[in-house]
Amino acid sequence: MKHWSCWLPGLDTLRRYQAAWLPHDVFAGLALATMLVPVGIAYAEASGLPGIYGLYATIIPLLVYALFGPSRILVLGPDSALAAVILGAVVPLSGGDPLRTVALAGMMAIVSGTVCILAGVLRLGFVTELLSKPIRYGYMNGIALTVLVSQLPKLFGFSIESDGLLRSVWATGRAILEGRTNWVAFGIGLGTLIVILLLQINKRLPGILIAVVGATLVVGALDLGPRYGVTVLGPLPEGLPGFAVPRIGYDDIWPVIIGGCAVALISFADTSVLSRAFAARLGTQADPNQEMVALGAANLATGFFQGFPISSSSSRTPVAEAAGARTQLTNVVGALAIALLLLAAPNLLRHLPNAALAAVVIAAAIGLFEVTDLKRIYRIQQWEFWLSIVCFAGVAVLGVIPGIGLAIAIAIAEFLWDGWRPHSAVLGRADRVKGYHDITRYPDARQIPGLVLFRWDAPLFFANAEFFKERVMDAVAKSPTPVRWLVVAAEPVTSVDVTAGDTLARLDETLHAQGIELRFAELKDPVKDKLKTFGLLAQLGENSFFPTVGVAVSAYLENNSDVEWEDWEDQVDR
Structure with missing residues (x-):
């Protein structure tokens, strides 16, 4: 049985903290915050929630992971891989009510957090390893496509009412053919996307920040919102997230539990891979069970503070590393910087165009696609390649949560088949x-x-x-x-x-x-x-x-x- 202090690696880091690390952590935290703000807002919008809740779901996890997280530089927060899962679970249940959407998403975070904590305490960190690489590629490619398609209407400057990937493609295509595209908004969104993708080549440049700030300045300076109908974020509510118990109806319980479990599976699979990669790079030891506890604690806390399910980030963690982060104090500084923004300058992002936020999410979705390794798998073992395609089609056709369920069923069948009919x-x-x-x-x-x-x-x-x-x-x-x-x-x-x-x-x-x-x-x-x-x-x-x-x-x-x-x-x- 672990000593209680082993469950709180942040305290151990604090006891051994060196003064020389402080300037690095402060600078890295401020640099990280400049990226966390637009990304948090964008992923909240992609998940079907108002943008402010993306900042709430950024502040709390950063602080909680700094205490429970075993990795010194891992960054947690809203994630593009979860956006489609949250959207698919909460939007059909919310009936268009934003407050109800927030409550449903918050309860999903609590379910996900509880599942992760229990799995970590029971030392079940190996569970996600039961999903083979082709199966993970399949459902993640399906999620990436779903996220990308969901953002196309916002990129083109209009909105649609549809449920499911195929219906969204059809509705988006029909809206474009009907001439509903706002070409000014589309130009801003496309320009933002191109800048992000071009600046991704240089990992040291804050491409998202540069692109989003540029789009915001253009819209504000030229007054494109009122003149050309370019929708913008508007002023953010002033203040910090408060403690609130999400309240949902009895009919919502089962869909929220399923969605929360799906989130737990995806978020821990990503966090496990990312923590192992950075542990190997830094010459430290990864602790998958403690990672699960930390991820669960962060989700549980954000669920009670008006947030929604979160995960680790493969795009923001390298930013912290490149900026010179030494410890999780970087996350604390980043969280405090965002909190200061909400308290002192909530109107700073009022001209941020929604098309630019869509570009941020689309760029992240493009990064989720795995093609290169699938080509290798096709060359060496075609049946596993087609297994991946089936999982991809399951997410695309059935929806994200049923598609993930199909992927899990296929993984179990694959495992049993190897033992059922061995050589x-x-x-x-x-x-x-x-x-x-x-x-x-x-x-x-x-x-x-x-x-x-x-x-x-x-x-x-x-x-x-x-x-x-x-x-x-x-x-x-x-x-x-x-x-x-x-x-x-x-x-x-x-x-x-x-x-x-x-x-x-x-x-x-x-x-x-x-x-x-x-x-x-x-x-x-x-x-x-x-x-x-x-x-x-x-x-x-x-x-x-x-x-x-x-x-x-x-x-x-x-x-x-x-x-x-x-x-x-x-x-x-x-």
């Missing part, structure tokens, strides 16, 4: 090659008369036990000589459950009825202990187990002296 082999002795090998890989390998060496390359459990028995009996039937012994080369067998144990007992009886003895080689001690518990050790006998395949072969030849067999190593010795 097995009959082994033989190939000349001049040490050991015993798959006869399909070594066609010239000889089988010892009357002996079948059968290797099973997986744990034995309920889903594959009958298949194991079928493969064994098939190996017996295809033996070139009448079988006396069947030896299972069991080194890959890491576990046996009750169902498989009962199947082994029946297999032994079936083989015994045919005059065949069942033996095991290289069986691991923990697995052997299980067989003893199941009563199989007594049924088979202690002399049925051998430390290696070679010892099992020697025992077989010793007990069957009439078998004619000369090993190639014996020929060499002569």
Whole structure:
């Protein structure tokens, strides 16, 4: 059990804080804040919430993660990968009421935070590793496309009423053809997007800040809002977020729970990958379980302070690193700078055009797409590539949350399939090659008369036990000589459950009825202990187990002296 102080890495950092780090952390925090403000507002709008709540969902997580987070430079806040999930969950339930939308999003954050904290305390940080890379690519590409499409109307200067990716594409296309595009707004949005994408080449330049400030100055100086109908953010409410318990109806509980769990899965998968990457770069040790606790605490807190679900950021964390961040004090400074903006200058961003905010989100969505590695996967293993495409199509067609559910179902099916129908082999002795090998890989390998060496390359459990028995009996039937012994080369067998144990007992009886003895080689001690518990050790006998395949072969030849067999190593010795 961890000591209580281990759950609060920020306190340990504070105890060991060096004065020389302070200028670096303060500068990095101020630099970070300049990026956090427009990004927070943009991702709130993309999630279906008023922009101010994006700043609320930035301040609180930064402060909480500074206390609970194990990484010294990881930055948490609103994230483009979550925008489509939040939007898909809260908009259909809110009925167009902004306050209801905020309450639903806040409760999603509380659900997500609770799930993450429980998983971290129970040390389930490995769970997201069960999603294979192609599956993660598939649903993230689907989310990226959904986010991108959702921002196109705002980029073109109009609004649409639609639900789902395909309907949004149709409604957007129809609006463009009907001439509803505001070309001034589109020009501002497109220009902002181009500047962001061009400046991304140089990681040290605050591309988002430069593009957004430029767009805001142009709109304000030329008075483009009233003159040309360019919609702008408007003045932000003055003040800091207050404590509030989100209240939702009974009919909303199940959709919010599902959405919160989906957010927890995505946010921790991203945070886990990002924390490991930066830990490796900084030469520190990643702690996935503490990351889950910290992420959960940040979500839980922001849910009670008028925020919405958040995650780590692969775009803002490098900004903190490049600006010279030494510790999580950088996040604290960034949070305080945003709080000061809300208290002292809430009108500073009133001319910020919505088209520019859409450009910020679209640029982030473009960064979510994974194409290069999918090309590599297509070259080396096409079925995993198509698995990724199915997950992508699931998110695109069914919606984000059902699509993620489909991805999880496919991941479980993929995992079970590998164990359900594993590889097995009959082994033989190939000349001049040490050991015993798959006869399909070594066609010239000889089988010892009357002996079948059968290797099973997986744990034995309920889903594959009958298949194991079928493969064994098939190996017996295809033996070139009448079988006396069947030896299972069991080194890959890491576990046996009750169902498989009962199947082994029946297999032994079936083989015994045919005059065949069942033996095991290289069986691991923990697995052997299980067989003893199941009563199989007594049924088979202690002399049925051998430390290696070679010892099992020697025992077989010793007990069957009439078998004619000369090993190639014996020929060499002569």
